[in-house]
Amino acid sequence: MILGDTCTRSCRFCNVKTGKPTEYDNDEPRRTAEAVLNMKLKHVVITSVNRDELKDGGSTLWAETIRAVKNLNPKTTVEILTPDFKGKWDDLKRVLDAKPDVYSHNLETTRRLTKKIRVQASYERSLSVLKMAADHGAYTKTGIMVGFGETYDEVVETMTDALNVGVQIFTIGQYLQPTKNHCPVIQYVHPDEFKKYKEVGESLGLKHVESGPFVRSSYNAGIYS
Secondary structure, eight states, rough: BOOSEESOOOOOTTOSSEEEOOOOOOTTHHHHHHHHHHHHHEEEOOOBBTTSSSTTTHHHHHHHHHHHHHHHHHSSSEEEEEEEEEEEOOHHHHHHTTTEEEHHHHHHTTTTTTTHHHHTTOHHHHHHHHHHHHHTTTTTTEEEESSSSSHHEEEEEHHHHHHHTTTTEEEEEEOOOSTTTTTOOOOOOOOOOOOOOOHHHHHHHEEEEEEETTOOOOTTTTTTT
């Protein structure tokens, strides 16, 4: 995770510290690239907190990090999981122009539950970000958690929405409440239902659906890139 440990948003599922960030390390791209080299990674997933207070949303450091990792590790594939950059095309393009191998931005939940779960985000804005990435030629990925009280039909709708904006990989995992102050778990989804989601999603046309109780957005990352 780059760009510090403090997020400017307060999503009700996430246990990352929320507040006013102070850290901005211009040397982070080099250090990240060296960490990938030292760990001899074949595939790396890079993510970050939201940095809404920055004029560029942190996109400049994002782009520099991708380039540094690729330059030092030319055989390593790079997957990125980014914020929405408030839907600003210039910031997103800056990141995409660094040519990550996989571009990921998570919807996290269904349309109906977005405002409850992702208080400062927008379902439509996230879809637009994914569409911009796909239209730019990126190999695009998104994911959601289940257990917030969504219906089966809403999950299928979300997969369909993602497919319609060019998403190729979709992940579905069980939400687990990190602290008592976060959203409660409404239901634990049976493994058979996860299996059905995978079958339905791939029948819709998604290239790959990774669906199971323990699946997270980086689950099996690299296998389908």
